[in-house]
């Protein structure tokens with residue numbers, strides 16, 4: 073029996089819809105599975121001791137306290153450097169940059185920075201900060217390296233958030249005799265804060281989970297004490313997972329998965345909180 | 360009497376010379392900050408190149424790029440990086456074969472067929488996927504993919520190009536899905552409506568009108584997925600076995616460019632020849648990803664202009 | 669109100685001005701600062717290569733309401749923005765001719781637009797309060813001027829809100845977020861915000877076009893009250909509104925799309941509306957085009 077054009081089209085429609093839907097379900101399914109699997113494997117390893125003890129027996133026993141603190145130090149250092157630089161960069165692009173080839177060039181550079189492989193940042197950090205600048209392998213060198221990697225995220229988020237602010241609001245401030253700087257500082261930036269904060273949190277969360285950039289810039293396999301300043305080397309959660317899996321025979325599955333769970337849970341909780349806070353703020357400021 | 364001018368306000372608005380100067384300084388600061396991205400990018404290129412000089416002089420571009428023997432610690436060291444380049448390409452290709460069809464199909468479904476709520480929920484889940492650190496992907500691969508590949512193909516070791524490629528494909532999914540979804544979403548709905556009004560079904564509209572209209576954005580999505588896969592380090596390092604030999608099949612161990620840098624940089628003599636060769640490998644990676652990102656960006660910009668978004 | 673009659677020849681509208689000025693002079697005696705009188709001479713404005721306004725010469729009398737009317741796109745907003753140099757913020761805008769405020773050329777090299785805008789406030793078409801409290805909105809201008817003392821700010825905020833006829837509605841909730849006010853209240857808040865720097869001139873670009881009739885009425889009442897102390901220039905598409913609240917009316921028209929707009933007629937409002945000099949004014953007012 074020959075099918076009419078209409079009928080054929082209808083069948084194609086149904087088949088296409090089913091196939092595409094399957095692909096989407098697959099992607100979402102993989103993500104959901106990862107979430108559950110990490111939780112399922114990670115939660116058994118969690119305990120108070122795990123969070124507060126130093127690693128023992130090359131990490132097979134004890135806890136991850138120094139790695140937890142080390143990651144916090146590095147993320148803090150990265151934040152201190154990235155937030156002002158990234159916000160200023162975004163402000164420049166949105167509020168000051170002329171419509172010119174040089175501005176286009178800057179945007180291109182920002183987009184490209186985001187695509188540079190993290191291991192290349194690691195190499196750069198080693199060559200520039202650890203060796204050339206003589207900082208040595210340290211929290212500071214790692215923070216500087218991660219700053220380079222996180223900057224484009226914050227710059228882009230800031231620029232986009234600023235663009236959402238209606239021009240009318242800027243004009244109102246300017247018409248009241250505020251200078252351009254004051255307008256940006258007291259009206260535009262506060263209004264754009266939700267989007268900017270979300271971008272910062274996303275960028276820092278990514279920095280917290282990165283291993284390659286800190287491989288040669290200060291992370292160490294094991295430390296009994298905590299880093300005592302920006303010049304100190306440090307343990308870090310992602311690096312801890314990597315070294316356990318690749319260089320400790322009979323690594324403790326529960327503890328390593330526990331570490332992974334802590335890392336993923338913190339990173340996603342921070343991103344989720346930022347997203348919720350933003351949508352809460354948005355409701356009020358629906359331009 | 361509340362009208363008129365009961366209050367006297369100084370006409371000077373507090374903008375003293377000092378304040379004006381401070382403002383000029385701050386504005387200057389902002390202008391300088393705008394150039395950070397270019398400075399950093401240029402610094403990366405300069406430092407990579409500078410540290411590569413020794414290797415390029417003593418070994419040469421040709422021998423590094425096409426040499427097939429990578430024995431950096433033998434005497435004298437052999438620095439043929441072709442196996443590493445092929446390893447990277449192989450793993451990346453496997454990842455693409457897996458993630459591009461699935462990722463694009465998912466993006467088309469979410470953009471053209473899914474309800475708003477489903478789309479929002481799916482995007483949130485996919486964002487979660489993007490936020491998982493790569494070392495955790497490596498861990499998941501070690502726990503699930505490596506044993507699975509080993510038993511399915513009856514191998515001695517599951518640390519193969521295929522294992523790395525599978526995990527890398529999953530890692531590149533969020534990039535491909537979200538960027539191509541954005542591209543499809545940017546197509547004006549008037550175009551779709553015009554096609555639907557001509558009696559086309561939704562699917563006909565999608566493949567005749569929407570996908571062609573979004574093709575440049577979809578291309579960019581694939582390019583960025585490639586960039587993400589080729590630059591990925593930790594997961595491949597943990598999954599591909601890292602044998603620096605030319606692979607013949609996907610079921611053999613391979614070593615990628617990124618994995619080589621990560622594994623060997625810790626052991627080399629700083630300033631030595633091996634050290635310098637690793638910078639050459641880094642420079643190649645940088646150049647390749649730079650070209651890929653540039654292509655993607657140029658294409659995206661063209662699309663942005665077209666739809667005026 | 670609109671007669672459609674047209675007298676044969678009329679003396680220039682100088683008579684109309686002088687009467688407005690006389691009225692103003694009375695107010696001036698109680699006004700401690702500059703009077704807020706604008707004089708425009710051969711003002712032309714171009715966006716890039718395109719001249720959109722050409723050769724506007726007119727006076728804006730102090731302590732009176734001047735209405736700018738004309739069809740959409742004839743450059744009313746553009747002309748208004750010349751008066752506080754907001755055009756500077758738009759990029760490729762070129763203004764030529766002279767504009768003097770109380771005899772001082774505001775486009776002279778030494779004039780900081782920031783200083784000018786303290787004296788010439790603006791209210792926009794759509795209410796655009798800052799995303800902060802009512803109090804902080806009104807205190808924004810004074811704080812920009814460097815006023816930090818709490819009692820001083822309190823006094824300015826109360827006075828400005830009173831002048832904008834909003835005080836009674838918000839006096840108990842100054843800490844409330846400005847976005848929680850109704851559209852009409854937000855617009856009066858924006859007026860209060862502009863008044864807080866004690867400008868001599870207030871520019872209003874269709875301030876009521878986004879509002880309901882009752883809110884519009886309140887804005888009009890506020891304007892009528894304010895003109896005792898402030899010079900007001902208002903752009904409006906509403907002929908009745910222009911006739912109701914203004915003392916002087918200026919009619920602008922762009923006769924062809926490829927030509928810049930010109931000032932067709934300016935004069936005492938009653939005269940422009942009942943007995944315009946130019947047939948095009950009459951045609952516009954009676955609704956025959958535009």
Ligand SMILES: Nc1ncnc2c1ncn2[C@@H]1O[C@H](COP(=O)(O)OP(=O)(O)OP(=O)(O)O)[C@@H](O)[C@H]1O
Nearest residue numbers: 715720738739740741742743744745746747758905
């Ligand atoms: N920023 C700008 N850049 C280029 N052209 C502009 C700009 N703003 C306005 N114009 C042009 O200048 C002319 C006058 O615009 P303007 O907004 O002043 O008119 P208007 O009388 O206020 O119109 P409406 O009644 O619709 O508000 C218009 O042709 C407009 O297209």
Ligand SMILES: [Mg+2]
Nearest residue numbers: 744745746873
């Ligand atoms: Mg206008």
